[in-house]
Amino acid sequence: MHPDDSGGYVRELVWLSEGDAIVDPVAHLPVEAFADDEPFLIALPDGACAIIAGPSELWVHRDAGSDPVRVPIGDAELLATVAPHPRLQGGCAVSDDSTFAVVLSHGVLTQERRFVADLAIDTERLSATWTSEPRALRPDDFPRDRFGEDAFDDDGELAVSLTASLRTGGRLMICSEGSDLGSMNRYGSDFFTVASVAPDGAVAERRWEESGWKRQPGKHGIHGRFTADGEHAILTPNFGTGAWKGQQRVLRLSDGQLLAPRFPRGRSKASILDRSGERWWIEHEGELLAVDEITLADV
DSSP: EEOOOSSSSOHHHHHTTTEEEEEOOOOTSSSGSSOOBOEEEEOOTTEEEEEEEEETTEEEEEESSSSEEEEEEEEEGGGGGGOOOOOOOEEEESSSSSEEEEEEEEETTTTTTEEEEEEEEEETTTEEEESSEEEEGGGSOOOOOTTTTTTGTTTTTOOOOOOEEEEETTEEEEOOOOOGGGGHHOOOSSEEEEEEEEESSOOOEEEEEEEEEGGGOOOOOOOEOOOOTTTEEEEEESSSSSTTTOEEEEEETTTTTTEEEEETTTTTTTEEEEEEEEEEEEETTTTTEEEEEEEEOOO
């Protein structure tokens, strides 16, 4: 989504395939269609994609230029088991099968992404169904430190963010970008975690974590998303402070190794968008590019 000349917004899908970037204006999904929810984009394993327009509706796009197909979502009442009713507010979900852990926000504090709910999508039969109630992470399993002072550790609501999900090999991995997303821009975050979690939200295995930021000079925070191939997480600092100096890092999920990307000559200021198949997708000076290889150096 980006601003247009009239002061409104235009929603576009950008298909990244075979080395080309093809723009689909998604004209069938006007901004007014999302009164309570923001659209949620899912890359399906068969190369198609789905846009979840609301709790009861998604659109399947099989390829660039094809007519999208509306698919009703069944069992939306499962989402109502959490009050206030959670909403779709962006986020990121990747899966190696047909079930996705869709990120949902708090029903009122919509900037606070806190839940996931499982959505099964069958693109052959054009059907979709919610298969679980929304569930949150267990706050005590994360290094919460909202104010950087021991006297205030338990102040406020006990919750942590859940901003990206990856289902792989029957397990769920998540990114948590701290305790309080609503104050991120003003005060920074207290921690960032990539972990495998159990069905009850407990941490099963920490893959990578940084914390203690509220007790350090400057503002700190990281935005994380999983790549479409399910092998990496792209970590992008929200601020220029800290050891990374605003530069991206790539987390290799197989062993938790943090890597620093080295871009091709003339593209040192590029940023990584995704990795799909055998290609990395990067953005450089407003242009979307596919590259076969990026050097990833140990940090």
